[in-house]
Structures are given as C-alpha cells and as structure tokens.
Amino acid sequence: MKKAMTLALGILTSVGGFFDVGNIATTAQAGASFRFQLIWSLLLATLLVIFLVEMSGRFAAVSGKALPDAIREHFGFTFWLVPFAVLTLIHLLTLGAEIGGICFALHLVTGIPVQLWAPVVAVLTWFFLWRSTFSTIENSTSLLGLLTLVFVVAALLHHPPSGEVVAGMLPSLPDHDPEKYWFIAVSILGAVIAPYLFYFYSSGAVEDEWDPSYIGVNRVVALVGMGFGSAISLGAIVVAAMVLAPRGIEVSDYHQAALMLTDAFPFWGFVLFAAAMGIACLGAALEVALSMAYTTAQTFGWNWGEDLSPREDARFCLVYTGAILLSALLIMFGVDPLRLTLLTMAINAAALPFVVIPFLLLMNDGKLLREHRNGWLSNAVILFIVILSFVLAVVSIPLAIRGGS
C-alpha cells in the first residue's frame, strides 16, 4: 500500500517539477513559432530526464542518502562548493520564475498587476511550507496538478494532423529563424532536465524512507511520472501549434500564451489556463523552495525534513523563507516573468555539466551502491547527457542573448 502511495511522489515531481512555468513558456513558444517541429527536443529531454530521475531514486533507495549529502560526504566540501553555488543560483531564479507564473495566473483572473501579487504569493507559498508535512504537499499538489491535463484534452479536441506530429518527433532543420529555433530547443531541454528536479527527487525519496525494495517502484515512478509530465507538455505544444501558429501569434508575453485554450473552451479557456498555470507553478514553487532548503541543510549537516516541526529544524526553515523572499523580490521589482523564465531555462541547460558529473561519479561507486550501481546503458545515456550538456553550456548563453529577444 505504501509503495502504491509512493507513485504520488513521482506524479508530484512530474506535475510540479516537470510541467511548470518553464514548460508552459517553452512549449507555447515552440508550438507558436515552429508548430510541431520541436517535438523531438521534448522527447529527447524526457528520455534523458527519465534516466536521471531513475538513477537519483535508485541512489537514495540503496544508500539512504540524498544527493547533496552524499556528494559532500564523498568528494568533500571544496569539490561540492561549485555545484552547490550553481544549484543555489538555479533554485533562486527558478523559484522567481515559478512565483512569477503564479502571479501572472492571478493577474489573468483578477486584473491586478503581477507585481502587486508577488508579496501575497510569497506569503501563501511560505505558509504552505511552514504548516504542512511532506506528504500533504505531495498529495494535494499532485491531485490538483491533474488540472494541467486540460492541455491534453484541448490537444485532442483540436484533432491535430497526426502525420505532422509524428514528423516532428524526428529532429529537422528549421526553414526560418534558425537562432530562435535552437534557442527554444535548448530552452526545452533546460526546462525538462531541470537540475533541481533530480536533486530534489533524491531528498524526497529519503523523506519517504525508501529502501532497496523500492527499486522496482522507483523505475515505474520515473517512467510513468515523467511520461505523464511529458504528455502534458506535448499537449501544450500541439495546442499552441493549432491555436497560436495559424494566427501568427508569437509568444513574447504570457498574455499571448493565455490564448491557447480559448478555441477548445471558448468561455472557460482563460480561466482554465490561469488555473492550470497557477497550480502547476505553485506545486513547482513549493518543490523548488524545499529543494533549496534540503540542499543547503545537507551541505552543512543541519537537521532537515519537512515532517519535522519548524522548531526542530529552524535553519532549514530559514533557508526556504529567505529563498521565497529573495525570489519574490525579483517579481516585485518588475522583472518580466516570461523573460526570467526563459533566461533561467538557458542557465539550467548551461549548469548541467556541474550538477551531472558528480552525480555520474557517485552512480558508479561500487562500494556505495554494490550491485545496484549503473549498468552500461545508464552510463552511456548519462555520458551522452554530459557531452550534450557541455555543448548546451557553450551555446545556451549566446543563444539566450541572440535568439531570446
């Protein structure tokens, strides 16, 4: 029974972590500007993230350790400092983007400016973390997250040309705006293979007290959970391609993305979009803030855990409180949520080598993982990710400057 329940962790991680503000922004842009042509990058990223998440869960189940904890223990503080700093930056930017997403959703239904919503959303997000346990957050957000299935429903209602959708699953060269094309491709990879995601996942598995008997469950969770998230993203690309592309609407602002559901659901479209975006971003914001606190507490060896009362892990609580405050300030001071999101996705892609390489080394540690260490297939995939991530690291920032504007 408990094992069946842990499927919820996977669904939380996929809805909250997989389908979040980054996916909404990048899939809407991909569909609007290049119709089905960028589906391949979503599929590639999904395949890679399934492997990473599976490894992260397997690592936690066998060693009983979350990744930041284990990396510091094994490689020492000096080695861990750079990935830790990179992760901290990513956590803050991502949290800012997610909070921006929630604020935009609220702006869409109320008309009150995004900036004014930021303090309210910050307090709301903080209060959730302050009061609830890990399983409450897990269960409530994964249940509400089902709302994001509207993108899949809308995609089916539009009867997309299946030939073109299938053709988009294979990489092809763009016939216009190549810089923009590659920028969106990189952003999709950065949005799906979000580094915080697989670091968070291992802490979540420790919170849920996984042991080696969870290896099978973990495999299913990684596959089904990430597949579920990917199907929603695919739905969003299809909807954007069917609704925005024919009208020549390019997504340079979330308001344009918000038109996506209005064809399939004429009256409720806006509200549904706002609700789906708000829920997905709230789930992700909770995860990212927690992830930041897990990473910091484990780095310094503090007491940590969302199931402890704040009295028992004061410093852990201080970290997520500070993170929410700092990230909300970005939005309060008028940083555009969409631009922040796209920049963050490019930085995500560039950060991959720093966070994947220590992880790869650990996964091959026979003393730690015994017979559960990586096999040749996982190593081949992760090696591919490392090489790809080096390329992304080199191209993503210039692309962000040239293709993103």
Place this chain on the structure above:
Amino acid sequence: MELVRDVLDKQLVDREGTKMGRADGIVLEIRADGPPRVDSLTLGFAVLASRLHPRFGDWFARVRARWSVRKSGRYRIPWSAVEEVHQHHIQLAVRAIETPAFDWERWLRRHVIEHIPGSE
C-alpha cells in the same frame, strides 16, 4: 580507518539522533614520543572558509567576531566524544542542543521561530 575518506565531511549525529553538523575539520596532535593522534573534530563556517583558503578563514573569523551569535567560530569536539564512525555518519556522545554547534539553531528558535504561530 582513513581520516579524510572516513571521517572528514561526514554527518555528525548526537545522542538523540539530531543532525548537528558535519566534520568540517580534523585536528591532529603531533607528539614527540609517538605517532600523531587525532585530537578533535572541528566544525563551523570559519573552518570551511579556511579549507578554501587560509585567508578566507581569517577574514571570516573577523566578520564572525562582529556579527555572529556563536561565541566561537570553530567548535571543537574532542575525539573522546566520538562513539562510533559508521558508514554514513559519526555517532557522538553529546547532546547537540547543549553544544555551540547549535548556537544558531537555538538563537533562531528563541528569537524568530517561536514568535511565529504554528511552529510547534
């Protein structure tokens, strides 16, 4: 046992199972009449800073002296308080709450956390 591999950076756990920091540093005692002996484990941001560069350590110690709630930047745990070195943690025979390792935790608890509703 190898000190760097098996002790340094490992999680420290107190008598009640509370995580109370990591083995940020190890102090060895050089003796005239025998091989060096492990004197104590040290922990604290100042120890970490000096591992990056000794100058960072000094700089940190100065900043800390002015601002920190902690009386000492480097808290030493005598090796005699180490009960056992496990694969993933070091068991100590102390109570975290009574040690300087928890200065910050105690301060935050008393001055911030307990004033916010719902902290129990």
